[in-house]
Amino acid sequence: MGFWEEFIPLVLHGAVNTLWVLVISIPASVALAIALGSARVYGNAPIKAIATAFVVTFRGFPLVVTLFLLFFGLADLGIYLTPYQTATLAFVLCGGSYMSEYVRGAIRSIDIGQSLAARALGMTKFQELIYIILPQAIRRALPGLSNEIIYQIKYSSLAFVVGYEEIFAVSKTFISRYFMPLQVFMVDAALYLAMTTAAAYGLRALEYKLRIPGLEMSIR
Amino acid sequence: MGRGSEMVGDEIVLRVENIHKRYKDQEVLKGVTFEVRRGETKVIAGPSGAGKSTLLRCINLLTKPDKGRVWLEGVELTDPETNINKMRQKIGFVFQEFNLFHHLTALENVMIGLTKVKKLPKDVARKKAEEALLTVHITEDLWHKYPAQLSGGQKQRVAIARALAMDPVIILYDEPTSALDPQLVGEVLRVMEELARKGVTGLVVTHEIGFALEVADEILFMYGGRILERGPPREVVFSPKHEVTRKFFENITKLYGGK
Numbered sequence: 001m002g003f004w005e006e007f008i009p010l011v012l013h014g015a016v017n018t019l020w021v022l023v024i025s026i027p028a029s030v031a032l033a034i035a036l037g038s039a040r041v042y043g044n045a046p047i048k049a050i051a052t053a054f055v056v057t058f059r060g061f062p063l064v065v066t067l068f069l070l071f072f073g074l075a076d077l078g079i080y081l082t083p084y085q086t087a088t089l090a091f092v093l094c095g096g097s098y099m100s101e102y103v104r105g106a107i108r109s110i111d112i113g114q115s116l117a118a119r120a121l122g123m124t125k126f127q128e129l130i131y132i133i134l135p136q137a138i139r140r141a142l143p144g145l146s147n148e149i150i151y152q153i154k155y156s157s158l159a160f161v162v163g164y165e166e167i168f169a170v171s172k173t174f175i176s177r178y179f180m181p182l183q184v185f186m187v188d189a190a191l192y193l194a195m196t197t198a199a200a201y202g203l204r205a206l207e208y209k210l211r212i213p214g215l216e217m218s219i220r
Numbered sequence: 221m222g223r224g225s226e227m228v229g230d231e232i233v234l235r236v237e238n239i240h241k242r243y244k245d246q247e248v249l250k251g252v253t254f255e256v257r258r259g260e261t262k263v264i265a266g267p268s269g270a271g272k273s274t275l276l277r278c279i280n281l282l283t284k285p286d287k288g289r290v291w292l293e294g295v296e297l298t299d300p301e302t303n304i305n306k307m308r309q310k311i312g313f314v315f316q317e318f319n320l321f322h323h324l325t326a327l328e329n330v331m332i333g334l335t336k337v338k339k340l341p342k343d344v345a346r347k348k349a350e351e352a353l354l355t356v357h358i359t360e361d362l363w364h365k366y367p368a369q370l371s372g373g374q375k376q377r378v379a380i381a382r383a384l385a386m387d388p389v390i391i392l393y394d395e396p397t398s399a400l401d402p403q404l405v406g407e408v409l410r411v412m413e414e415l416a417r418k419g420v421t422g423l424v425v426t427h428e429i430g431f432a433l434e435v436a437d438e439i440l441f442m443y444g445g446r447i448l449e450r451g452p453p454r455e456v457v458f459s460p461k462h463e464v465t466r467k468f469f470e471n472i473t474k475l476y477g478g479k
Contacts, residue, residue, distance in 0.1 A: 116282055117319035117379075121333040121386065122309035131336055135323045212323050214368030 003178050007187070014170035015191050018156050021084065021166065022195075025091035025156075026149055032096030033145070034134065037103025042129050051100075058097040063158055066090045071162040087159035087166075095152045102144035106137035139210050146203040150196045157192070167191055228259045228437060233389050233421055239278050239288035241271070248274045249285070250445035256390060256423055261416040263432040263453070264425045266442035267468055272425040273316075275442070276394050279423075280304075280311045293389055309337055312383025312391035316398050318375040320367040326353065326378045327363040330385050338386065352385035353378070356411045373404030377411055384415070391415070393424040429457060429472055441465050 039051035058066065071086040081089065110133055118128035160169035171184045178184075234256040241249040248271045256262050264272050277283035279290055281297055281304050290297045297307050320329050330352055334345035353363060356377040367375055376396055383391050393412065397405040409431050416422055416435045426432065432439055432453050439456040440447050449461050457469045 111319075113315060113317050113319035114321060117313075117315065117321065117382075119282060119305075120280060120308060120311070120313035120315075121382070122305045122307075122337045123333075124305050127336055131332060132321055136321075139323070212368065213366045215322055215366065 003180060003183070007174055007178075007184065010170050010174060011167060011184075011187055011191065014165060014167040015195075017084075017164065018159075018166040019195075021087050021091065021156055021159065021164070022153060025088045025095065026152060028088075028092045029095035029099055029148075029152065030145060032092055033099030033103050034138065036096060036100035037107060037137075037141075038129055038134065040100070040104050041107045042125060055097045055100055058093040059101075061094070063090060063094050063155060064161055066094055067158065067162050083159065083162045083164035086162045087156070087164045090159075091152055091156065095148060098151075099141075099145050099148045102141040102148070103137060105144075106139075106141035107133055109140060110136050139207075139212070142203070142207050142210070146200065146207075149203065150199055153195050153199055154192055157188075228257050231258045232256070233258045233293055234279070234423070235289075235291040236275075236279060237289045237291075239275065239285045239290070241274055241278055241283065241285050248445055249278065251288070252442075252445075252447055254440055254447060254450070256421060258421055259419045260437045261422045261424065261435050262438050262440060263436040264423065264440045264442060265427065265429075265432065265468070265472075266448075270442040271445045272442055273394050276313075276392050276423070276425055279392060280308050280313055282313075305337075309333070309386055310389045312380075312386060312388035314376070314379050314383055314391060314393045314396045316395040318367070318372070318379045318399070320375055320379055320382070322367055325364045325366055326358060326370065326374075329367070329378055330382045333382065333386050348385050349381070352381040355384060355415075356381045357407070371404060372400045373407045376400065376408045380408075380411055380415070384420070390421040390423060393422060393426065395425050395427070397426065397428060427472055429469065433457060441468070443468075 036051045036055055039047050040055070043051060061069075067086060067090045070081055070090055071083070074081060114132055114136065115128055118132040119125075123131070156166060157168035159166050160172060163169070167188055171188050175181055175184055232255045236255065237253050239249050239252045240247070252271070252275055254262075264275065266272055274283060278285040278288075279297075281290075285298065288298070292307060292310060295307060296302060297304060320326075321332065324332060327346070327349055330349035331342075331345045334340045334348055335342060338345075340348070350360075350363070358374065358377055358381060362370065362374060367378070370378065380391070380396075396412065397408050400408065405428070409428060412422070412424070413431065413435050424431070424436070436453045438450060439453045440450045441456055441460070442448065443462075443464055449456060449465055456465065457473075460466045460469065
C-alpha cells in the first residue's frame with residue numbers, strides 16, 4: 001500500500017476524532033462562558049468571587065498543563081479520564097474561561113436603560129438577565145466568541161499530548177514510518193483550514209441571522 | 221381645574237411621605253410628601269436638578285430612598301418585607317429615553333411583561349398587547365418593527381403601551397417628550413391626554429406647560445429637592461406664591477410659545 005492510500009483514511013479517522021471532541025467542547029465552552037460571564041456581572045459577592053477565581057485559574061494555566069493535570073494529575077487521585085474525556089474537559093475549562101470575558105464585556109456594554117425598563121416591569125434580576133440582557137449581549141459577544149471558537153479548533157491539536165488520536169497525533173505517528181513531513185503536514189494544515197473556514201462562514205451566517213433590523217447599519 | 225375631575229375619586233392610590241435621597245454630598249430630595257388619587261393626573265414641574273426624576277425613581281424603588289415611605293394601594297413599597305417585583309408590575313414607568321428592548325419587536329416589547337412577569341398565556345398576552353398598541357395608535361403595520369426602525373414618537377408610544385398593557389394602578393412618566401424632535405412631541409402628548417381622560421392615573425414629570433394646563437388636576441412645583449408649591453395648574457402657573465415659581469413658568473412659557 002502506498003503512502004496516500006494509507007495516510008488518507010488514517011488522517012480522516014483523526015479528523016473525525018477531532019470533530020468528535022469539538023462538537024461537544026465548543027457548545028459546552030460557550031455555555032460555560034455565558035454562565036461565568038453572567039455570574040461575574042449579576043452574581044452576588046460569593047458567586048462573583050468563585051466565577052472570577054475560576055476564570056483566572058483556567059485562563060492562567062497553559063492548556064498543556066491543564067491537559068496533563070486532568071489526565072495524569074487526576075489519575076494520581078484515582079480519577080481516570082480517557083484521552084477523549086480529558087481533551088474535551090480541558091478545552092471546555094480553558095475555552096469557557098477565555099470566552100467568558102467576551103460575554104462579560106458584552107453584558108457590561110448593554111445600556112443601563114434596558115435593565116431599568118426590565119426591572120420597572122417587575123422582572124427579577126434573573127429574568128432581566130435571561131430575557132433582556134443576554135439575548136442582546138450574546139449578539140454583541142458573537143464576533144469575539146467566533147475568534148475563540150476558531151482558536152479552539154486549532155488548539156484541539158494539543159490533545160495529542162494525552163494520546164488522543166486526533167489529526168495531529170495520527171500524523172506524528174505516521175511520519176515515524178514514512179518520513180514525508182511536508183506532505184503530511186500540508187494535509188493537516190488543509191484539514192484545519194477547511195474546519196476553521198467552515199466555522200468562520202457558519203458563525204458569520206449566524207451573526208447575520210441574529211442581526212436586529214435597523215440596529216446594525218450593515219453587517220456585511 | 222384640569223380635565224375630568226369628575227373621574228377623580230377620593231381613593232388615594234399612591235402616597236409618598238417624607239422622601240429623602242442623598243448622592244454623596246448632595247441632598248437631592250429633602251423630604252417630599254404628596255399623594256395621588258385614583259383617576260388623577262398630577263404634573264411635577266421644576267428646574268433641572270430639582271430632584272424630579274429621582275423622586276419618580278424613588279417611587280418604584282429603582283432608586284432606593286434614604287428615608288421616607290411610599291404606599292401603593294395601601295401596601296408599603298418601602299417595607300423590606302414587600303415583594304417589590306410584584307408591586308412594580310402595578311406601576312407603569314415611561315422613560316425619557318424610551319428604553320424599549322432593542323432585540324424585540326414593538327409587539328414583543330409589549331408582550332414580554334405579560335408573558336414573563338404576569339405569566340399570561342401567549343394568546344391572551346398577544347391580544348392584550350395588540351389592544352394596548354391600538355390604544356396608543358400604533359397600527360398593525362408597525363407591530364413587527366424593531367425599535368430601531370421606529371421614529372422617536374412611535375417608540376415612546378410603544379413604551380407607553382408596554383406600561384399600559386400591564387394594567388397598572390398608576391403610570392409614572394419621566395419627561396416622556398424631552399428626547400423627542402419637536403414635531404413628534406404632539407403625538408405622544410395626545411396619547412397621554414387620551415389615557416388621562418380615560419381615567420388612567422398618571423404622575424408626569426414634564427416641562428410641557430400646555431399639557432399641564434389642559435390635563436393635570438394638580439401641579440407640584442419642585443425646587444431644591446422640595447415641593448415649593450402645589451395647586452391647580454392655572455393657579456401655580458399664572459399666579460404662583462413664590463418668585464422662583466413665577467420666573468420658572470415665565471421662562472418655560474416663553475420657550476414653548478405659551479398658550
